[in-house]
Amino acid sequence: MNSEHTIQMDAPVGETRLDRNVQAVIGRGVDRMEGPLKVSGKATYAYENLHGKQVAYGYVVTSGIGAGKIKLIDTMKALGMAGVLHVVTDETGPRAAADPGDEKPASIKGEVTHFGQPIALVVAESFEIARAAARLVEVEYAPSEGVYSLDDAKAKAFDPGEGTMPSIVKKGDFAKAFDEAAVKFDQTYTTPSQSHSAMEPHAAVAVWEGEDLTLYGCYQLVQTNVGQLAAALGIDKARIRMRNPYIGGGFGGKLGIGPEAVFAALAAKETGRAVKIALTRQQVYQATSRRTDTVQRIRIGADENGVISAIAHDTLCGNTPGDKVFEPAGISTVFLYGGENRLITHRLSAVNVILSSSMRAPGEAVGMLALENAMDELAEQLDIDPIELRKRNEPAVDPQEGLPFSSRMLIECMDEGARRFAWADRSTTPGLRREGEWLIGMGMSAASRKNLLQKSSARVTLSAEGTALVETDMTDIGTGTYTILQQIAAEMLGLPLEKVTVKLGDSTLPPAPGSGGSWGASSSGSSVYAACEGIVGTLAEKMGVDAAELTLKDGTAIGGNRQTALTDLLAGEPLVVLGNFKPGKAFEDTHQASYGAHFCEVAVNAVTGETRIRRLLTVAAAGRILNEKTATSQCYGGQIFGIGSALTEELVIDPRTGLIVNHDLAEYHVPVNADVPQLEVVLLPERDLAASPLASKGIGELALSGVGAAISNAIYNATGVRLRDYPMTLDKVL
Ligand code: MOS
Secondary structure (H helix, E strand, C coil), rough: CCEEEEECCCCCCCCCCHHHCCCCCCCCCCCCCCCHHHCCCCCCCHHHHHCCCCEEEEEEEEEECEEEEEEEEEHHHHHHCCCEEEEECCCCCCCCCCCCCCCCCCCCCEECCCCCCEEEEEEEECHHHHHHHCCCCCCEEECCCCCHHHHHHHHHEEEECCCCCCCCCEECHHHHHHHHHHHEEEEEECCCCCCCCCCCCEEEEEECCEEEEEECCCCCHHHHHHHHHHHHHHCCHHHEEEEECCCCCCCCCCCCCCHHHHHHHHHHHHCCCCCCCCCCCCHHHHCCCCCCCCEEEEEEEEEECEEEEEEEEEEEECCCCCCCCCCCCCCCCCCCCCCEEEEEEEEEEECCCCCECCCCCCCCCHHHHHHHHHHHHHHHHHHHHHHHHHHHHHCCCCCCCCCCCCCCCHHHHHHHHHHHHCCHCCCCCCCCCCCEEEEEEEEEEEEEEECCCCCCEEEEECCCCEEEEEECCCCCCCCCCHHHHHHHHHHHHHHHHHEEEEEECCCCCCCCCCCCCCCCHHHHHHHHHHHHHHHHHHHHHCCCHHHHHHHEEEEEEEEEEEEEEEEHHHCCECCCCCCCEEEHHHHHECCCCCEEEEEEEEEECCCCCCCCEEEEEEEEECCCCEEEEHHHHHHHHHHHHHHHHHHHHHCCCCCCCEEEECCCCCCCCCCHHHHCCCEEECCCCCCCCCCCCCCCCCCCCCHCCCCCHHHHHHHHHCCCCCCCCCCCCCHCCC
């Protein structure tokens, strides 16, 4: 039997089947269902699809100037090489698509907007031939003067208008209140360009059957990505099947399709072969996207007790000419602390540097580096404990719109963290604790990440044999989607975990919003929940009881003093339900965010300036935790990301050419094991009844939000050196 069940979240949820947890799988830290496939090499990533003679290989040619025009691309020599099949030149190649909203990856005819821009593709019988022939493609440029730094571009900064948040958010009269405040704080912080640096480089394999294209990709948002590809190729979306069941990390760098997707499709069409493209590591850095560098000014006016009356956060960031996507760095400043007078602004400058786009916790990740550093500075200025200062500015409702918070456990997270970390032992005077050459310090920061929710669909089939299949075009970028969807279905249907199979990452399956913005678990999980509710309803009818009185456990239905095996109840007829989830009034009428607190202890070498992190604790509250293990792993990832932001990660851009100088993992320093201490993550029990039918909120990006500031505040506490220019490399500490 086929049916449909829709949940629109118009009111907070009451007690649900998940609260009963009769299978005891919701929340449990079960291993990833696809883990064994991944560690044994059996999980097929994009580039590993299709083999043999049908396959040709593409190598992307990128621009050798940072700004200007292409006069001519001479492909004669490349085409003359044995084994070369074709060269795609559209004068310029397709650029990467930016954000979910960026439906049209524009190819700007003949214009070079940044160094490393894809401009052609060589297709050959082997990767090696394609790479060699790519060197023979001769490009004649008419270079123009480029602008390669935010500093050079700032005079022409403009208001980018509405993005993922409005560019300007204000309330009251900031200038007046700041002017009249007894205590004033005004500092500027800078953060560098960063690269997502996912382990799996961008890759695509395209194959046509007549007018129908199958694209094996590595992208986070299947529906959006199909739309982007269709727009780029000028074909109907219905002609494209995108498959990406396994993705080797994304972090926002794969929210949009990359140039390889469009190139692979064009080349496959032209050659009649399947075409494989993987960007080289250098090309991932130069030809996909980055996080913009920022200049952030924080101004706070407060009374002598630290109660804020005025708060302002002004951000300058950059993007390629013509692109309006800005880093919403002020997003947490909108709601984290009280204060009647508020001003949050974002300005954008055009720079001839690779597209800047969403990177893990876009907004908070760098905005809170500034805000939470500023709060630490203000606490010191007022001689108030940093946790106490935050408590004094805890708003009762969202200070901008006046909406109630759906749930907010910031204070609980700070208190629990302080207790576990022995925060009270901190020396309040910096530079006093010393162990030989090492100066020891402690710092903390708040964490907050706006909760996002999207509509989503999933199909759940309860087979006549008593197994379940969950199908949706949701993705798993290494975060645990497969596993939590399996857990939700197992609990809802009363099945052991191993009886539930999950299929993801195929555009022919019911549409999900994909992985981005930490909305995935709640959104796609709620659609699986909806489908299961539909099945439960039908089973209850078959049993002749109310759904509320039906218990599903170990493959049986229990109700009305009877226990029946599901297989008997189904009598050969599978149940198939399409579950749809839509955010509704419950979401709109509350302010939703996840909260946490970070605590860090560092040792800074007084001779070399080197910082070693000794302890890092994150306490987080994000509604119901669906799987303690995968949620904790997400938080570890955030903490490590934060270590990189605070101490090592920075794209270095040559101010003369726009070349990203450190365009590989050898020179762009993401933290390695030796940089990361034993991490501690504590998840506080919480239910957010307005956030989703699962009572869960996003957690993936929360642990990154603020953590770098806890590290920089610890460096200050250790050394007495206040750094405002991230990353805090040893040359700056000395
Ligand atoms: Mo998210 S910006 O896709 O990590």
